[in-house]
Amino acid sequence: MVQDLSRVLLAYWQQFLVILPKLLVALVLLVAAVFLANRLSAFLGGRLRNRSADPLLGDFLASIGKWVMILVGLLLALNILGFSGIVTGLMSAAGVSAFIVGFAFKDIAENFLAGVILAFNRPFHINDTVQIKDLIGHVEALNLRTTLVRTFDGKHIFLPNSLVLKEPLINYTRDGNLRQEFLVSVELGETETPDSVIHIILNFLRSVPEVQQAPRTPYVNLEKATATTVDLRVYFWTDSEDYRRGVLQQKSRLMQQVKQELLGAGVGVPVLGQ
Structure with a gap:
């Protein structure tokens, strides 16, 4: 039994020595991906905050870019290690999951995309006075899913971004x-x-x-x-x-x-x- 265990451990060790160069390359690639993702996130965050008056949305998009790059680095590292089948399975599962999640959370995705559009092609700025349907108030924030409007009587109204994007919007203070x-x-x-x-x-x-x-x-x-x-x-x-x-x-x-x-x-x- 001891001899069998020794042979198994020796076989594993030899396999580890064979795969060690690939493992080191994959590890270096993953570390580089994390480093570049952090730099990219900081760069995109600064650019997006300069172009968008809403820092929350800029930080979120920068975070999304960071994790996408890390995921790409992880998939490349697995491919280098010879786990191409796992990579293919993960890609297939991601596609199916994206379809299922997108269908189940259609409204959330719609409001998120509407928020992105409002952030870069914005019909209002923070503290502008706007009217959407019968609602009039100051815009206080643009979040990932909602636009926060404070009415003149102090009520905070969270409007879905898709509603703000679709409905006619009157801006009373845009040009002063x-x-x-x-x-x-x-x-x-x-x-x-x-x-x-x-x-x-x-x-x-x-x-x-x-x-x-x-x-x-x-x-x-x-x-x-x-x-x-x-x-x-x-x-x-x-x-x-x-x-x-x-x-x-x-x-x-x-x-x-x-x-x-x-x-x-x-x-x-x-x-x-x-």
Whole structure:
């Protein structure tokens, strides 16, 4: 029994000596693959973070690239060691598994791919104010599966990336300029005319620093007129970087100021609306 065990161990040792050069080459290849994968991950991570405003997605794609390269190195190492059958089996199993997993998690894969598209061809940036369907709020993050939007009343809404990609999206703050409007209904006195009221409103808007002037000058349209009243639609442009405070509150202030300006000019009681 001892002699048989010695012969078996000697045979294994001789086989190990035969395969040792291949094993060393495979080990060096695997170490090199891990080293290059780390360098590639750092390089891709930096490039992706520079091109994408979302560091999470850049880090994830860099990590995917790292593990793909390590897997390629492992498969090459197994092939060098003569385990080509195992490599073929792993590739076949990977293909079948990818098909099964892709079918089972179709929605997750769809949202992930939509997130990649949004990251590189993005209709918004972080902190932009957007509207998707009936939802309006600030974009806070773009994750692998969802886009995080915080509404003006403090709710955090996680929207699937595929929904954000497919639905029409209104960006209120993309270029920093936004036109607003409101309605002014006034009673005309014996001396007032629509033109005189429009002149008062425009003179006031031209004196407000927050209201943009040329080339986006404010203007007023006459929408409706009766014997004693007129409805005037006031249009003006403002900076939309801060939509909730800089736009909505500013519009509210202007509406009140226009009302006071008309009252101070002796115009009949003005009624403001949207």
